[in-house]
Amino acid sequence: MKTTRLRHYLSAGTLAMLACAVLPPAVAEDGKAILNAKCMACHTPEGNDALSRISHQRKTPEGWLMSIARMQLMYGVKISDEDRRSVVKYLADRQGLAPSETDGMRYAMERRLNTVEKFDEPLNQMCARCHSGARVALQRRPLQEWERLVEFHLGRWPSLEYQMMSRDRDWLGLARNEVAPQLAKDYPLESQAWSDWQKSKPGADALPGQWSFSGHMMTRGDVRGVMSVTHDSGDTFNIEVKGQYADGTPFNGSGSAIVYNGYEWRGNLKIGDVRMHQVFAALNGEMKGRMFETEHDERGLDFSAARQDSPRLLAVQPAFIRAGNEAELTLVGSGLSGTPDLGAGVEVVKVLESTPQLLRVKVKAAADAAPGLRNVALGALKGVDLAVYTEVAEVKVVPAYSVARIGENGGTTPKVQGRFEAEAWGKGADGQPYRIGYLPAKWTVEPFNEQARDDEDVKFAGTMQRDGVFLPAGAGPNPQRRMMANNVGNLKVIAQLEEGGLQGEGQLIVTVQRWNSPPLP
Template identity: 55%
Template sequence: MKEFTLPRLTGGLLLAGFILPAGAVQAGDAEAIIQSKCVACHTQENAKPLQMSRMSHQRKTPEGWLMTIARMQVMHGLDVTDDERRTLVKYFADKQGLAPEETEDSRYAMERRLNTMESFESTNFEEMCSRCHSGARVTLQRRPASEWKHLVNFHLGQWPTLEYQALARDRDWMDLAFKEMVPELANEFPLQSASWDKWQSAKKLPASGSWSFSAQMPGKGDIRGVMTVSGGKEDQYKVTVEGEYADGSTLQGSGTAIVYTGYEWRANLTVDGVKMRQVFALSEDGSELTGRMFEAVHDEAGMDFTAVRAGSTPTLLSVQPGYIRAGSTDVLTLVGTGLGQQVSLGDGIRVVSELYRDGNKVVLQATADSKAQPGARNVVAGQADGAVLNVYDQIGSVKVVPDFAVARVGGNGGSTPKYNGYFQAEAWMNGADGQPGTEDDMRIGFVPAKWHVEPFDEQAAADRDTHFTGRMDEKTGVFTTAAAGPNPERRMSTNNAGNLKVVAEVMEGNAVLNAEGQMIVTVQRWNNPPLP
């Protein structure tokens, strides 16, 4: 048997393989690779356009196609180079991808938002599909009924004990899978769709240009800056990022990017010495990029990111910070493009002075009248709008975001890194009844807090979980987990897992407002695919 090299099956490392280096095999060679490397298992159904059994009857995201090709390598001995794999991913994602509206509800999986709590209307779907992996892995695929049936058979062949597991052994699993789930999946996620037909014929715009961006990162706060994109041949780009955090410290980085399916932006950058990824969606008119930028090794550490292309319709991305207290004077930064000279912050808010201006931001000193009516204000800078500023008179309550999180031990000489916890304190103003937790409460925004952890329950206290699981940074809300492996100091030398209560304390005048969340600290992420 011919030897071949197995791909390194970790999410970050496989994602790194997305970016095509200079001199790589180009997308035009994909069909030649398919005809030379795939015909051992797949039959050719048509020559022009090329159609192959199984593979031509599915549509997926770039991550989905990457996982499929990697599985062919691991399970079936497919012998392709890294460059050839990148070429195949590009080819399939462009030719058999998903339209923007087909991915919008499931992008959290591609963006590595791993604390997302999924919920689906179909109980069958939750019990049959999303009990072993994320439901998004399914919703980011499109197949005809025959291919959904093949997928059921694949699961049984690959995991023959599946029918004897929980939520399977207590029912006629096979009958349910074929007679109910296959029709449901084929109806909800069909191969043919009007949105995909429309997107295939839509004009695809290059991503080159200057982009003004606004971001928000747990532990660091608001971020703004400029991303410069050059190139575009074979949808490949060079990227530089220059920006600043809310505390005035700078952010600088550069790297390369590629666009799949006409809108799926993926980039590898080094930012301030840290390797990072970008998973963005380019808007259909080519004027905006939205998504998440996160560390390559610690993908839990990242920022929500929105960018607008310079020269497009005047747009106000954000006001940083996004709130002001009635009766106070603050420095506000407006971020966007085409920001006009005439700035309106809304009723009861006056611009005292303009401190700085360039093509991407305007820094203002503003005062909110002591009698300003609480609520959201639409902010306008010339013809640019799209952002709001929340006016409040008092913080009524605070929430921990996320209110439930999972962190993981790691490191300690092992192959898997730690997965830390990142928390923010979200302030709310009480509604008309003056009581927190009602429908008319107004979200103010993320505010500074003092952080600590406590045992979640009596068992956690008895096991001294707060001592062994890691340490919380009281200023940033970042929880750094402890080392992996058995700990001889713990009862029965167990590992450093635990159950913690996450507590935020926010000062409101002389009062302290508390908020609580929960964090499970558990074992390493042994299986870390591009789509969880």
């Protein structure tokens, strides 16, 4: 029941700083020297340049940053930010994960905190009950290191084995005898993927160039543009972004980036006045991931980009058209040329603009075009769908289940907003549902259940704006509320399409501040 918690744990913002400083070229040698100087006091040299514990683990840059931060916070290691960056870089390069080893788990690095995880037992209850399962699945260790992680957990948080879903079992016995061996089997230190990656990972020269990008910022719309990457030194880069939202609002800015382990791209830039962080996997001429505000990681966009020498169709914006309508569509990608084939019943009326990165076309969907998805093709380029619809069959609120958090009001923790879009679904000629896309909607909140109604959650928990952004209320006990409760709430989020009026519902939990928000949740 020890209450020592990492209240001042490194925030995502600190992580962003990791990327923002320019590393000197001699970083590798420095990293090793600093590692030895700072860590050998406790970590025993084992020969072959190895140090006890440290040399037997692989993890993400965020994972290494958290480990070093823990050494600072719990054991008083004194290390400058600059030296820490060097050590993180050194370790993340040499003891990282192969790209395939991060499959399905990147949401944790990308700070998609509304992800509902699905881990099998016993990991779900034994690990993911307190922190994300991804935090575990983004590490590789041999059995002894997984065992030591168990000992560390119970030693550091002795109340752990008394909590619900622990006290009903021999927690330590189960953790030592079943969970650690399973982790060693599922997430071993040595793997074919890792040894293959070490041989094949690209150098820094794979990244400079013109990157055409496409993204979608929740509640704000589609974004597109070009990110210019120039080499700075070592694995660091300068970046310049020139783009715009679908409504024409500029999306311009510049900053710097660093690449770990040949593909883990972390950028830090300013778009207008807003500081943003990039967490991408940069592989084979493509970047994929999420770009989010440094101070508000709930505000972000899904991002994909293709380099100029890597012809690719990234997106069609918007990716839907109503049968019988004319509309302007923008294809985003690299190496684009020609006239797209948009499938049966959709005709390109005119090519309005054509560059290798962007193809703007006026199209018409026939009134009798069959509802459903069409594969968009531009020469040999494929991989993007266009939805044609006659009517919306269903509206889903995205995210269907999410968490906003109260904050500020004299406290140091910022509010975490809710951000929603109304996702329209159609019914195809085959009777199967298909995704149309995000459509404009009116937004309201209602009490989720009787308890929420009795507690007046709608009144206290915050405000739903017209644009689908939920602004939570201030933090702290509220004397105006029954039992002086905080301004928490359990809300039904209702989207009503502006056209047609069809409704969809989601659930929003408005809860208290997250006191401990490490880079990997």
